[in-house]
Amino acid sequence: MLQIDVVTLFPKMFDAITESGITGRARERRAYQFLPWNPRDFAANTHRTVDDRPYGGGPGMLMMVEPLAKAIRAARQRQVSAGVAKPRVIYLSPQGKLLTHQLVMSLAAESGLVLLAGRYEGVDERLIARDIDEEISIGDFVMSGGEIAAMALMDAVIRQLPGVLGDADSAQQDSFVSGLLDCPHYTRPEVYEGVAVPPVLMSGNHADINRWRLKQALGRTQQRRPDLFAERFEARGMSQDERTLLEEYRNEAQGAAK
Numbered sequence: 001m002l003q004i005d006v007v008t009l010f011p012k013m014f015d016a017i018t019e020s021g022i023t024g025r026a027r028e029r030r031a032y033q034f035l036p037w038n039p040r041d042f043a044a045n046t047h048r049t050v051d052d053r054p055y056g057g058g059p060g061m062l063m064m065v066e067p068l069a070k071a072i073r074a075a076r077q078r079q080v081s082a083g084v085a086k087p088r089v090i091y092l093s094p095q096g097k098l099l100t101h102q103l104v105m106s107l108a109a110e111s112g113l114v115l116l117a118g119r120y121e122g123v124d125e126r127l128i129a130r131d132i133d134e135e136i137s138i139g140d141f142v143m144s145g146g147e148i149a150a151m152a153l154m155d156a157v158i159r160q161l162p163g164v165l166g167d168a169d170s171a172q173q174d175s176f177v178s179g180l181l182d183c184p185h186y187t188r189p190e191v192y193e194g195v196a197v198p199p200v201l202m203s204g205n206h207a208d209i210n211r212w213r214l215k216q217a218l219g220r221t222q223q224r225r226p227d228l229f230a231e232r233f234e235a236r237g238m239s240q241d242e243r244t245l246l247e248e249y250r251n252e253a254q255g256a257a258k
């Protein structure tokens with residue numbers, strides 16, 4: 001079972017994923033074990049202070065080093081006691097390496113993750129150097145705390161754990177497994193606000209449907225994410241079939257518009 005410990009001043013925020021949906025059911029089924037650690041519980045003074053002023057001045061506060069270091073140590077020790085040989089300690093921050101499908105898969109293969117969710121203006125650099133194995137970012141933007149980034153990472157990792165997704169919504173079908181964006185999806189009604197579902201999806205011909213879906217995925221990736229598109233075809237090269245599909249996409253309405 002994957003061990004996930006999180007160091008956070010706001011442990012209750014994590015109820016949002018440990019108690020609902022696929023990630024909630026996965027916890028009930030013991031696909032992972034989750035434990036929050038609050039640095040406030042490791043604070044030394046009577047006010048339970050957890051913030052401190054930055055050297056060099058400037059606005060805002062930093063997380064106080066001592067309670068943070070103690071909380072990380074407690075989390076790591078718990079994991080070692082639970083049988084994790086080497087917990088992977090991660091700090092969520094905009095300065096980190098961008099989270100990708102590939103990184104998610106490598107995290108899902110670990111036996112223990114310790115996540116540090118920062119608050120205020122961040123944490124002392126020496127704590128990062130001593131206690132953190134890697135810094136990870138979920139995107140090029142700043143949030144008021146690392147909790148939501150930690151939850152995004154947890155959700156992405158948990159859905160990759162064995163037995164968490166059923167056959168129906170298997171993670172193998174996900175966007176990015178193929179290195180492409182997902183194709184468009186349609187449900188009832190057949191005509192919504194005057195716009196019909198693409199007829200091929202009503203045809204019952206599964207070879208045609210798969211071909212259409214691949215065409216949409218290729219076309220959308222080329223148009224919306226030229227970076228991903230280039231990466232995929234550096235890795236695999238483009239087949240004649242794929243060239244034909246892209247040619248068709250460009251000649252159809254979606255390829256021309258937007």
Ligand code: 4H3
Nearest residue numbers: 093118119122137138143145146149
């Ligand atoms: C992660 C954390 C954005 C991300 C974050 C991200 C607050 C980290 C504070 C917290 C530091 C200042 N924002 N893009 N915010 O993954 O503790 O950066």
